[in-house]
Structure formats: structure tokens, C-alpha cells
Amino acid sequence: MKRMGLESSFAIAEAVKMADADVISAYPITPQTHIVERLAQLIADGELDANYIPVESEHSAMSGCLGAAAVGARTFTATSGQGLELMHEVLYVASAMRLPIVMSVCNRALSSPLSIWGDHSDVMAVRDTGWIQLFAENAQQAFDLTLCAFRIAEDPSVSLPTMVHIDGFHLSHVIESVVLPEADEVKKFLPPLHPLYTLNPDKPLTMGAFAAPDLYAEAKKAQDEALRSSREVVLEAWREFGKLFGRDYSPVETFRGEDADVLLLTMGSFSEVAMEAIDLLREGGEKVGGIRLRLWRPFPFEEFRQAVSGAKLLIVLDRAVSFGGPGPVCAEVKAALSHLERKPPVIGFIGGLGGRDIPVKGFQEMIHRGRDKAAKGQFDDFEMFGVR
């Protein structure tokens, strides 16, 4: 075990190196580039034995991952924003064909206007692609969750691709203190990849046949069941991770949630700022707490309902717009609560778009504003926060 200062992107590259990935198929895009640049350098220096495919587009980056994973190689890529959108159709194929690819997504706003800065527009656009999706909020988590992603994705009972989301710039380019495990500890945590089916001339098989209406629905039901039941493996991986490395993760993480009347739900690196705001409000005697969604897909219904069961108000921050509709996370949260008898009312905000910062003060203001609105019964679909 050693502690060192690392940029989050480099921490992720370190995790991929320690996982001993076989193939990296990637295309440059800001703010993800530091991850793949670092991996290319590790390969160039002989520190990682992998084949790097410098492809000609993100569509091809993910397609290259399909081929490599189909022969049983441990496969990694990273992207952001437009890149994630360009690989959109390939993402569905990766999950439906049960290929355990791991991908870092440095969350970035979508054009137009062009913005290289962070928000969750790209995440929300790929919500339904069938990938397991985790959110990291600091460099240590970026490292830890990338390592966990390989174990979860490759578990034979799961065999599904997994995304680790980190906020572009706000997290990807931040240097923080990171604890790195020893190689033998990682080996204990992450067994070698042994996929059930691979393309092999000794055992010919057909991958990616087409389904007529008599079989398509069954294939989709089976896929959904696989994603839902991956939850157990996620929990088991995190239990084991906690035992080995002393850092614990769970699908929904609460911060000062005990006796909190008002809960603020956040995802990704903004949670860290929100927690500072909550600390300050607590100092002033306000009974507020935070919850962070660590696991976005499969949606942790049970843990989420449990986490908000005692609250009198839930405030949700979305960092993406569903044009003409409600905030995407807020809508999901409301649906998860809809049939419960005892549930907190929900107030939604949309903010932090295209790299717009929300400082500590901003979160304090958001919590107060949400509380005031709830007191006045102003339950609108959402309010844009910090926008002129």
C-alpha cells in the first residue's frame, strides 16, 4: 500500500494497469484524454502488457472493445460527451451480447453550443443502454470503482459491461491523495477473466444472431433480469473490497442522514461540495443530510427507499435537462417512491450545466430554497438553479 498524489485520470489508468487489461481501444476526446494518454505511456514503458488500438472514432473504439471482449480479452476504454453519443448504438450491443467491457466516462455536456465542460447530459442519454453504471466523486473512488468495475463486469453470473462515471475536469483533472494497493492484494480481489463463451475455432459458435418477434422479447427480458440481479454481485464485490482495502461502498450512501428532515440527493463530484454545505447547515442547527447515488444502474430501489424513508423533504439535483420533461434523476426518484404510502415530497433542481460550478454557498441556498418552496406547496416540475 502506498499513498501518493495522483490526478484522477492517472488513478484510473493505474487501476487499469493493476487489473492487467489486455486491450485498450480508444479515441481521444476532452476531458477523457489523460486516461488513455497515461495508458499508452504505461504500455510504451513496458509497465502494462496490453494492445492499444488507436481507432478512428468512438464508434470504432467501442466496436473494437466488442471484438476483443468476444475472444476473452480484458478490455477497457474511456470517453466523454460526444464520444459517448457516437458510440451510442454500440453500447446496447455490448450489454445485450453480455461482453464485460469496462469504460470510464468523464462526464461532459453535449453540443450545441459546444462545451467541453462537465455535466450529466451524456450519462442520462445512455441511461437505458443496459450497462452497470457507477458514480465516483473523488480520485480515490475513481481508482477503487474502476477496479471494482472489472470484478463486477466479469463475474460469470453478471457478464455485463460497466461504466464508471467521473465528472469531466471537476474530477478528471484534479490531483488528490490516493492510496494504491499492492499488486498481490489486487490479484486477491480480481480473479483472471474466464468468460463462458468466446470466439474460438475449437468450439465454433454464432454470436449476434438476429431475433424474430417470437424471441426478441424473451432475449430482452433475460437481459433485464441479468442487469437487475447484478446488484447482488455489486454488493458482494464492495463487501470484499471493504474487507481487503478498508474502504466501504454501497449503492446509496447517506451523509449525516440521521434524524435529517431534509435530504439533498446528488451524484458525482458535486456531492463533496454538497456535504460541506450540509456540515455548515448542521453547525447552524438545521437538520439536513445528503444522499449520493453510487449505483445508478441497476437502480438501487430498496436502498434508496430505505435511505429516504425518514425524511420530510427530498431535494434532487439534476445535472442534465430532459428537454420538455422533468429532470431525469428526479423523475426516476419520484417513480421509485410513487407507490409508497409514507414518502417525502420531492423538489427538483437542475444546475451545474456545461461546467457551471455550484459552490458551497450555492448548495446552502438550494436547500433553503427547496425547503421554502415545499413549505409554500410550490411543487413544480423543476427549477433551474443558478441560471440567468
Added chain:
Amino acid sequence: METLGVYVPRLVSRRQGFAPGHRACSGCGEALAVSLVLKALGRNVIVSMSTGCMEVVSTPLPHTAWEVPWIHTLFENSAIVASGIEAGLKALRRKGTSLPPAKVVAMGGDGATFDIGLGAISGAFERGHDFLYVCLDNEAYMNTGIQRSSATPFGASTTTQPAGKVSKGQVTWKKNVPAIAVAHGIPYVATASPSYPFDLIAKVKKAAEIEGPTYVHILSVCPTGWRIPTDMTIRIGRLAVESGVFPLYEVEKGKYTLSYDLPELRPVEDYLKPQGRFRHLTAELMDKIQQRVTAEYEALRKKAASE
């Protein structure tokens, strides 16, 4: 023919990698091409195929006509899926996994090759992956119903560029994709036709043995889309070669060689006339096509002679 019956089984594998029972139209030149390609390649192969006729007719779940490992993911990416397979196998072998030998082969129709997948193919050629790309060219989007592609020849009527009262069908000349492949500096490019099965098999074998990216372009006669009787497939394929419309040649390390140097070409009319897709062509348009074919064939001949 009797003597061929004696020798063919000695020259060509009896093994069918592409099993009978697939759902291709009768007279399908593309199914014939795939069958011959697999005879040439043998067992130790992994195929990555684009969406298209061959994918649809051969793999309705839970059936498959493929007796070799085969993967289909999307329309435009068979070359990059092949790149991933090749890179994955290389990494696994280098790191100690024991795997049987496997030539990686990508296949796609003309839509996948000329249009939607051209960027991915160019990328895979440029990166130098050890794989063979086979283009199964039937000169239009046949799977979706005979829409024009950039492989559709001048004058052909398709459903998206039909001949009509004021239109003569396709108004552009076929894109020269073999030349684009050659421009990448890859070690081997060839054209082939199922109407010349031994030539096709020899070229695919040669392409598979060469390390690095190789490209074999197969004209796959499509009775459904070309509007010809289903027993004319082989004949039309021969006429394409004999008229110079689809010359058979190889390009090894940039050096052109004509596989059949025809001292005199048949008139293109012989090739165009039997096909319903060219039925509307006037003598004037036929002449325009003749001039173009003659000029291109001469240019090809010069290239082959000069090198």
C-alpha cells in the same frame, strides 16, 4: 465437365463452412461466394460480419448456417470488430493463453464497405491489423430492398434512384474501392467472382496467408436486385468479366496483375441487356458505358503492363 467431376473434389475441400439450409434467395451469388470463401479458409478462422443479406439469411435465432466462429454486431463496424478480435488474440497469446490458430476475416456487403463502414475499414487497413476483408458486392442495398449505394453502376435502376420518365437510374459511376484499398499500401488486394471459383479460392487462400491487412472484392450477382432469372447467376458473373465491366486482377505490394487478360472485350451490351435493372438504357447510354468500361480496362491493362 466429366473430367472436372473427377478433379474438383481433389482441388477443393468438400467441407461446407457455410451450411446448406440458409435462407438466401435462389440463385444468390453472395451465398455462393461465402461458401467458396470458407472452403478456401478452412476451420481456423473467426468471421466478423456486417449487418446485411448474409447475416440475415444465415442466422435467424436459434439457427445458424455458420460452422466457424462468427460474430455480427452492427452494420458499419465489421472491420473494427475484426481489429478488436485480432488485438485480443495477440494480447492473450503473448500473455500465455493457449489458443488455436485463427485467421480473422471481416465480411460486408457493398453498403457496409463502400458507404457506411468505409471509415472503419480505412482505419483497420491503416493500423495494419492482420486480417482479411471480403467485400460481397451486389451493387445495391439488397437486404433493405434494392436501394442505391455508391457501388451501384451507372444507369442501373434501384428503388431510391429508379429509372422513370425523366430519370435514367443511377447517375454516378461506381466508386473504385479496390483502388482505395491499394492506396492504403496494404500488401494484397484482389477482385474475384464466384463464376471463377478456382481463381476465387486461390485468391482468398493467398490473402489469408499474407500477414497484414488484405482485401478481396467479390462481385456477387443478385438475381433479385438485378432482375435476372435465377439460373443466370454464373453466366452474368462471367459476362461481367468478359465485357471488362468487372476485371479480375490482383495487386501485390502495389503491383497490378490481370488474372485473365482478355485480348478482346465482349460488348458491354451483352452484359447489360439480360438484366432488368438496365432495361431502360438507350443505345446512347449503352455507348457511354461502353466508352467508360473500355477506357478503364485500358488504364488497368497499362498499369498491369508497366509494373
